[in-house]
Amino acid sequence: MNSNVLKTKHGEIQLPAFMPDATYGSIRSTSFKDAYDSGVREIVTTTLHIEQKIGSEYIKKIGGINKFFNWERPILTDSGGWQVFSLINSEKGNKKNKISEIGCSFVDPDTGEFSLLTPESSIQIQANLSPDIMTVLDNPIIGKSSLAKRKESVRINTIWAKRAKTKFKEIYQSKEEKPLLGSVIQGGDDFVLRKQSAEELVEIDFDLFNFGGIPLNEGTSWKNFVDKGNFYREMLHFVSELIPENKIKYAMGVGQPDDIAFCYEHGWNLFDTVLPTRNARHGYLYVNKGVGDKSKGYISDKTNKDYFYDIMHLRTERYKFDDKPVDENCNCECCSTVSRAYLRHLIRINEPAGYRLTTIHNLRFYSNWMEELRKG
């Protein structure tokens, strides 16, 4: 069975678990207490952003990332590989940004500062933060890149994983307590390469095996609003079966509640995505079936269980005079204190207090969703 726990130095993670992203050291527009009160018990933060904005040496000096955040529960750090990938593919990306076997070199668009991130430096930075779970520097690729590029990407990805593990062992060889280490399976939309990537990483051996890249098919023009593709169920299913059953299977960036449910049914048990928090800020709320504007979900072909929920576009005019709470079945701070009409107003005037409430609600929805999955 998937239902299980993952032991960390900051307590057990009940699986399957969803971890919101505190990318810059904060779950945007909420406090960690808000997140905790919404049911969040573990979080992700990002090596690269923390390093750039404040420095991991500083975090080390101050006593570690948990102490700095005043968050007593598990923290997983992402390697920075995705962030570089994301930067390179965004409009802010500098032409000098480059990925080679050595590592990723890139220019910070805010400061103009040049940085080099290597598998070793990423591990060192994460070690400075002292999280519960670490991630090797990985090399994502867009699904429909050329075969040569995909092959090269996987080749580098494996080499980096190996080097990261060596560095990890070097840092922790004499220490009793060490974090868990995860590697990231790449290969884009290519089943053969995904298999190769998984086999090579399994051979090196890690505590977690992560699904990397974009969990969507036809992701030809990521971030450009064209051909975004659909959730790539076949690939997630395929990759899950390449990972040994006793390992943690972490589907990075997944996903919509129904995508998470699907992945859980197919072996994945750890998830993170920005969807609930980002969508919250855009007035896009997750609510129980029958409550919102349109239904999403699917019926499991394994158990016949239905995984449906609704989306509520709070900004739309239809909520202008709606004095009901967002979701009467929800007991979060948002639903027990404000009306749809008022919350709509807050979101429309770009009020942070509104973002906070919608984020609290979406996090609660995700927490409940995971709890339902755990119950089976």
Added chain:
RNA sequence: CCGGAGAUGGCGGAGCGGUCAAUCGCACCUGACUGUAAAUCAGGCAGCCUUAGGCUUUCGGAGGUUCGAAUCCUUCUCUCCGGA
């Protein structure tokens, strides 16, 4: 009363003879978002037709010049600035 400037779509504000149903911003409407460089982005925003596109009515009012006017002329109304 005299002199000067100006009146443009919900608002601000371009355009100054044809490529203008009219740049752009705000507001408004709809949608998207999947390891957050996204409090972002895309589309719509005179009316009608099923799209390419087509048709009808718009740039303070009335009239005129011109093949053609938001753009030029006359006049009326109103606003702002300066002087009596």
